[in-house]
Amino acid sequence: MSTGALQSKRVSPAERREWWLFLLLVGPNILLFAIFTYWPLLYNGYLSFVRWDMLAPVKMWVGLDNYRFLFSQPEFQLILFNTFYFTIASVLLTIVLGLLMALLLNQSLRGRNAVRSIVFSPVMLSGAAIGIVWIYIFDPRYGLIDALLGFIGLNSPNWLLDGAWAMPAVIIVHVWKTIGYAVVIYLAGLQAIPRELYEAVVVDGGGAWSRFRAVTLPGLSPVVFFLVLTTVLTSFQSFDIIKVMTNGGPVNATTTLVFYLYEEGFVAFNAGRAGVASVLLFGLMFAFTLVQMRYEDRSVHYA
Amino acid sequence: MLEKTISRRTLLKGMTVSAGVFALAACAAPVAPSAAPAGGAAAPAQTPVTVLLWSSFTGKNGETETELVKRFNESQSDVVIDYQFQGNYEETAQKVTAALQAGTAPDVSLLSDVWWFKFYLNRALLPLDDLLNAQGVDVNDYQDSLINEGVRKGVHYWIPFARSTPLFYYNKEKWAAAGLPDRGPETWDEFMEWAPNLAEMEGEEMKTAAFSHPDGASYIAWLFQPVTWQWGGKYSDPDFTMHMTDELTVAAGQFYKDTVHTYKWARPSKDVQADFIGGLTAAAMMSTGSMGGIKANATFEFGTAFLPKKDHFGCCTGGAGLAILSRTPAEKQSAAMQYIAYASSPESTAFWSQNTGYMPVRKSALELPDMKAYFDAFPQFKTAVDQLPLTQPQDSARVFVPNGDQIIGKGLERITVQAEEVATVFAEVQATLESEAQPVVEALRAVEG
Numbered sequence: 001m002s003t004g005a006l007q008s009k010r011v012s013p014a015e016r017r018e019w020w021l022f023l024l025l026v027g028p029n030i031l032l033f034a035i036f037t038y039w040p041l042l043y044n045g046y047l048s049f050v051r052w053d054m055l056a057p058v059k060m061w062v063g064l065d066n067y068r069f070l071f072s073q074p075e076f077q078l079i080l081f082n083t084f085y086f087t088i089a090s091v092l093l094t095i096v097l098g099l100l101m102a103l104l105l106n107q108s109l110r111g112r113n114a115v116r117s118i119v120f121s122p123v124m125l126s127g128a129a130i131g132i133v134w135i136y137i138f139d140p141r142y143g144l145i146d147a148l149l150g151f152i153g154l155n156s157p158n159w160l161l162d163g164a165w166a167m168p169a170v171i172i173v174h175v176w177k178t179i180g181y182a183v184v185i186y187l188a189g190l191q192a193i194p195r196e197l198y199e200a201v202v203v204d205g206g207g208a209w210s211r212f213r214a215v216t217l218p219g220l221s222p223v224v225f226f227l228v229l230t231t232v233l234t235s236f237q238s239f240d241i242i243k244v245m246t247n248g249g250p251v252n253a254t255t256t257l258v259f260y261l262y263e264e265g266f267v268a269f270n271a272g273r274a275g276v277a278s279v280l281l282f283g284l285m286f287a288f289t290l291v292q293m294r295y296e297d298r299s300v301h302y303a
Numbered sequence: 304m305l306e307k308t309i310s311r312r313t314l315l316k317g318m319t320v321s322a323g324v325f326a327l328a329a330c331a332a333p334v335a336p337s338a339a340p341a342g343g344a345a346a347p348a349q350t351p352v353t354v355l356l357w358s359s360f361t362g363k364n365g366e367t368e369t370e371l372v373k374r375f376n377e378s379q380s381d382v383v384i385d386y387q388f389q390g391n392y393e394e395t396a397q398k399v400t401a402a403l404q405a406g407t408a409p410d411v412s413l414l415s416d417v418w419w420f421k422f423y424l425n426r427a428l429l430p431l432d433d434l435l436n437a438q439g440v441d442v443n444d445y446q447d448s449l450i451n452e453g454v455r456k457g458v459h460y461w462i463p464f465a466r467s468t469p470l471f472y473y474n475k476e477k478w479a480a481a482g483l484p485d486r487g488p489e490t491w492d493e494f495m496e497w498a499p500n501l502a503e504m505e506g507e508e509m510k511t512a513a514f515s516h517p518d519g520a521s522y523i524a525w526l527f528q529p530v531t532w533q534w535g536g537k538y539s540d541p542d543f544t545m546h547m548t549d550e551l552t553v554a555a556g557q558f559y560k561d562t563v564h565t566y567k568w569a570r571p572s573k574d575v576q577a578d579f580i581g582g583l584t585a586a587a588m589m590s591t592g593s594m595g596g597i598k599a600n601a602t603f604e605f606g607t608a609f610l611p612k613k614d615h616f617g618c619c620t621g622g623a624g625l626a627i628l629s630r631t632p633a634e635k636q637s638a639a640m641q642y643i644a645y646a647s648s649p650e651s652t653a654f655w656s657q658n659t660g661y662m663p664v665r666k667s668a669l670e671l672p673d674m675k676a677y678f679d680a681f682p683q684f685k686t687a688v689d690q691l692p693l694t695q696p697q698d699s700a701r702v703f704v705p706n707g708d709q710i711i712g713k714g715l716e717r718i719t720v721q722a723e724e725v726a727t728v729f730a731e732v733q734a735t736l737e738s739e740a741q742p743v744v745e746a747l748r749a750v751e752g
Binding site for chain 1: 705709
């Protein structure tokens with residue numbers, strides 16, 4: 001058909017129809033992305049250079065003022081630190097604990113299916129509702145954790161009102177909420193590892209550790225890659241639990257980049273500063289994704 | 304070949320998908336304000352005008368407001384209020400902001416003490432005096448400190464509706480156990496003597512605090528406002544000159560810090576109201592708007608009192624009022640005012656305040672028989688109303704500076720939670736307030752001259 005098109009200058013009706021079909025199929029998707037992804041992205045970039053309270057008819061162009069302001073804020077370093085603290089801790093805990101739980105739930109134990117459902121259930125609950133419940137669990141005077149620590153003669157820290165404990169508290173809740181998802185993905189990955197590989201290790205005289213190190217871990221590497229990517233991206237953007245449990249506090253102890261974006265944008269109505277924060281967040285996630293993609297080629301084994 | 308691939312069905316499917324996309328796109332695109340189908344010249348005179356009302360109450364307060372709207376709609380046939388809940392004060396303000404951009408703003412919105420001014424500054428609120436006059440509303444019958452807060456350059460923009468003040472609450476059982484008289488402390492010095500007997504220790508841990516401080520998110524900057532006045536300090540002047548670093552303001556901050564870190568009979572709390580109801584704090588300053596919830600849930604007798612004095616008495620107002628958006632079409636403006644007049648009428652405010660604990664905003668409401676009967680049955684509420692004439696509007700730093708409430712609130716958290724040096728923290732807060740106030744000062748000059 002392409003030779004035909006070359007021969008005659010006029011586009012054949014058939015080819016035109018194919019072109020229309022292509023537009024019909026691709027158009028809606030492109031349109032959706034353009035309206036809801038690319039346009040907001042560009043517009044947000046523009047907003048980061050203006051001073052605007054989201055109401056005034058005029059947006060005042062201030063150049064790099066918003067960027068200078070953010071980088072000169074003493075809290076800004078803390079906010080970046082908090083963002084990485086929250087993300088790295090959440091991802092490590094989810095990846096490692098999720099794997100351990102998945103290995104456990106992969107054994108043929110009694111009640112395994114019930115436990116699998118229970119582990120997964122927090123994933124489906126609303127972060128706001130979970131946050132409220134955990135506020136009570138963390139209460140240092142009548143909370144569940146205080147009661148448990150009481151058995152071993154310890155006093156509960158004042159989780160949510162202590163600058164050092166508030167971040168661990170929200171990380172615990174975030175991991176508790178998201179770990180079920182990791183477990184399910186791990187379990188699916190474990191099912192996909194061929195049994196013969198384990199048998200081969202046994203034949204070679206390897207024990208449980210060798211089976212794990214030589215077969216399970218390499219076999220799971222695409223799953224780990226996928227989980228790291230998704231949990232990093234969701235942790236970077238995690239908002240609901242922080243909003244409900246600590247509101248970024250005490251003072252700024254749990255203020256991450258996303259929370260700062262919300263505060264500047266929708267509490268202080270500073271479109272410019274919120275714009276800078278989201279440009280930064282976008283840059284960080286973009287850079288991370290690029291690094292990940294490169295790394296994937298080298299060390300992920302697809303079966 | 305292609306004729307076969309695009310059957311009519313696939314084509315229809317494709318069109319449906321595209322249509323869906325356009326429908327989605329329409330959501331994001333500015334939508335023209337719903338043109339008044341009623342009330343226009345062409346419409347028959349019988350058709351009522353529909354007024355869109357946005358508001359922020361849940362639970363008992365939300366039910367009461369719904370009832371108020373229902374009564375209004377049933378009381379006459381010219382105006383129908385379309386009442387829509389929009390989330391808390393902050394969320395409502397966020398949605399009004401977004402809706403103004405999209406041209407879908409409501410006609411009337413509830414706006415809280417820290418939000419209405421932002422809309423005023425952007426000329427988004429309608430001057431109300433002509434409409435008030437047309438409805439025959441007696442402006443002088445509103446509680447002065449409440450109605451005057453919504454006045455700029457002699458013009459009314461913001462009519463009091465769900466207004467509250469801080470109030471001193473105490474647990475009568477704990478009071479009796481500590482051998483204290485059944486009343487609130489006259490002064491903070493008196494409370495200093497009482498407090499050590501009220502705090503109950505369990506080893507190293509304080510089981511019951513004598514007093515509790517909320518966090519920034521629970522408006523500590525609102526409750527600390529009167530304390531600055533009691534000490535003779537203030538956050539700021541009306542012209543945005545900041546006074547956080549004044550000696551007396553710092554002294555008030557030092558007192559708050561000492562209650563937690565030196566005297567150790569007060570503590571910061573995530574939820575002061577829950578602590579009070581649960582008996583974990585013997586006393587606290589809370590909003591009058593919390594009274595309904597406390598009354599419903601406390602298993603002990605509680606008392607209320609005026610705020611304690613230091614060198615002066617001081618108490619501020621708070622809560623929310625109603626405003627008409629300036630884009631409201633002319634034919635809806637008087638209908639909108641008709642509802643505002645109804646909702647803040649003496650009878651309505653009596654009904655509203657008895658069910659919520661918010662203040663009756665009209666002086667004459669206090670003389671109504673059912674209001675008097677309510678005062679007799681529930682003297683704790685009468686205390687709040689008696690304190691009302693002594694209140695004053697808050698300082699501009701908290702209510703008019705963008706995010707001023709949270710800037711001061713975080714400073715207070717640094718003092719009460721993290722025991723930082725008061726003078727240092729307040730100096731930083733002052734610097735932030737000054738730079739954040741700058742755009743407001745400029746905008747104000749443009750709007751008010």
